[in-house]
Amino acid sequence: MSSISQIKHVLVVVDGAEHSLTAVDQALAYAGMHEAALTIVVVTENLAFAAAADAMAFAQAITVSEDQRDEHLAAVRERTRNTAIEVEVHSVFEASGLIPGLVKAEGQYADIALIPGVGRWQRDGLRRRISEALLFTGVPTVILPASWNPGPIDHAVLGWNASLESFRAARALLNLAEPDARIDVAIVDDPGVESGEHRGGVQIARLFARHGHSGGVCPISSSGKDTSAVLQNYAVEQKADVLVIGGYGRSRALEFVLGGVTRELIDHQRLPIVFVH
Incomplete structure (x- = not known):
């Protein structure tokens, strides 16, 4: 630590x-x-x-x-x-x-x-x-999750969609991660994959690099699955210490229409999930 x-x-x-x-x-x-x-x-x-x-x-x-x-x-x-x-x-x-x-x-x-x-x-x-x-x-x-053993954050996955909440989550992660940590910027179904723009993912990965962290942009295809499940599966497969995400606080009706990524992650944890609103 x-x-x-x-x-x-x-x-x-x-x-x-x-x-x-x-x-x-x-x-x-x-x-x-x-x-x-x-x-x-x-x-x-x-x-x-x-x-x-x-x-x-x-x-x-x-x-x-x-x-x-x-x-x-x-x-x-x-x-x-x-x-x-x-x-x-x-x-x-x-x-x-x-x-x-x-x-x-x-x-x-x-x-x-x-x-x-x-x-x-x-x-x-x-x-x-x-x-x-x-x-x-x-x-x-x-x-x-009940299985969590507290330890330093040496590897984090940041769920990124270029929203204000994502920016806040990235800033919070700079304070939480250990020096020289690996931070993967995960973008689900990114429309900028072909152009290489990654909806700002490159810029936020560059910010992490300037703070001494490794990692990069990781575009992920949902293949029709829920974004919440895709992000968690990726973080678990990569053996990350935490998944960090910008949490959305919206009305119940709107959250339902949007698919409820925040709510799904609150209700299902396979690893520690850090929400920042």
């Missing part, structure tokens, strides 16, 4: 249930690698709001919710005992609809946010909404 890491404050968001605790371990290792402070936000849905019309049901629901919050906080705090880095653990305990906005506010003060991926939450809908909310902070947000 470079001694001049730009990562000084890491945020990880979990629900604190048993299947989320490996993400706490991953976050501890990642923050330790960067000698960064770590904030762990443990989110718990307050079920009492759904039972507000019935006083007895409300009381029972709030007791159950509070007990779960306390249990999950205790489990996460136990997981962080005796760590050598600065760690803060606190709870977000609210109605499910309010939690993503509160987490978004937390993300605004971090250098990078980590989110455990599919299968590591009690309720997957909450995971998805939190992931989408963090995209709007502008902080690089990493969706973590």
